[in-house]
Amino acid sequence: GENVEQHPSTLSVQEGDSAVIKCTYSDSASNYFPWYKQELGKGPQLIIDIRSNVGEKKDQRIAVTLNKTAKHFSLHITETQPEDSAVYFCAASFRGFNAGGSEKLVFGKGTKLTVNP
Amino acid sequence: DVKVTQSSRYLVKRTGEKVFLECVQDMDHENMFWYRQDPGLGLRLIYFSYDVKMKEKGDIPEGYSVSREKKERFSLILESASTNQTSMYLCASSSPGQAYGYTFGSGTRLTVV
Numbered sequence: 001g002e003n004v005e006q007h008p009s010t011l012s013v014q015e016g017d018s019a020v021i022k023c024t025y026s027d028s029a030s031n032y033f034p035w036y037k038q039e040l041g042k043g044p045q046l047i048i049d050i051r052s053n054v055g056e057k058k059d060q061r062i063a064v065t066l067n068k069t070a071k072h073f074s075l076h077i078t079e080t081q082p083e084d085s086a087v088y089f090c091a092a093s094f095r096g097f098n099a100g101g102s103e104k105l106v107f108g109k110g111t112k113l114t115v116n117p
Numbered sequence: 118d119v120k121v122t123q124s125s126r127y128l129v130k131r132t133g134e135k136v137f138l139e140c141v142q143d144m145d146h147e148n149m150f151w152y153r154q155d156p157g158l159g160l161r162l163i164y165f166s167y168d169v170k171m172k173e174k175g176d177i178p179e180g181y182s183v184s185r186e187k188k189e190r191f192s193l194i195l196e197s198a199s200t201n202q203t204s205m206y207l208c209a210s211s212s213p214g215q216a217y218g219y220t221f222g223s224g225t226r227l228t229v230v
Contacts, residue, residue: 036221043121043209043222043223044207046218089159109157
């Protein structure tokens with residue numbers, strides 16, 4: 001079935017350290033993997049995404065890696081800052097929920113990241 | 118700035134009431150989704166719609182229904198609210214045929230007493 005596992009559920013780091021969140025997915029046909037950040041009282045916001053034809057993508061202090069063979073992908077945050085504290089969700093695409101073949105996203109259960117000053 | 122707007126940030130309703138949660142998007146997206154978010158359970162899909170008047174059940178549709186009369190508006194209906202429907206409800210939208218990320222609203226925190 002469609003499943004995305006995310007670990008850890010909570011993560012606490014010191015300011016300046018790196019943080020890594022890992023996800024695995026069940027469907028080898030999945031080809032799109034976004035990451036969302038949800039700050040307190042807000043809806044999730046897309047922070048970075050990666051497609052299956054790419055192994056790694058970076059955007060300043062954030063990077064995502066993808067291993068399609070092992071069906072896992074990871075979010076890396078370097079030089080963490082207190083404002084990185086939030087809940088992070090990974091997701092994977094699963095195809096074909098309508099005749100047009102639109103994809104739907106299945107989400108992991110989230111990781112609460114706390115960056116201590 | 119493109120947006121998904123949920124009409125209420127906080128709602129308190131009584132058990133047995135009929136509850137309407139409204140969501141409007143201004144991006145001309147075909148796909149719209151309703152999720153509920155509970156601690157430790159992540160985001161669970163309730164219903165989604167890929168066109169006007171079209172709807173599909175998600176993973177937890179029991180106790181809910183939806184309405185999509187216009188492309189920009191997707192409503193979630195709790196026919197008879199129960200305390201176990203106390204939760205954060207999130208609406209999202211996306212473009213079809215593309216694996217682009219969803220755009221989420223800010224959420225409605227519903228408390229059923």
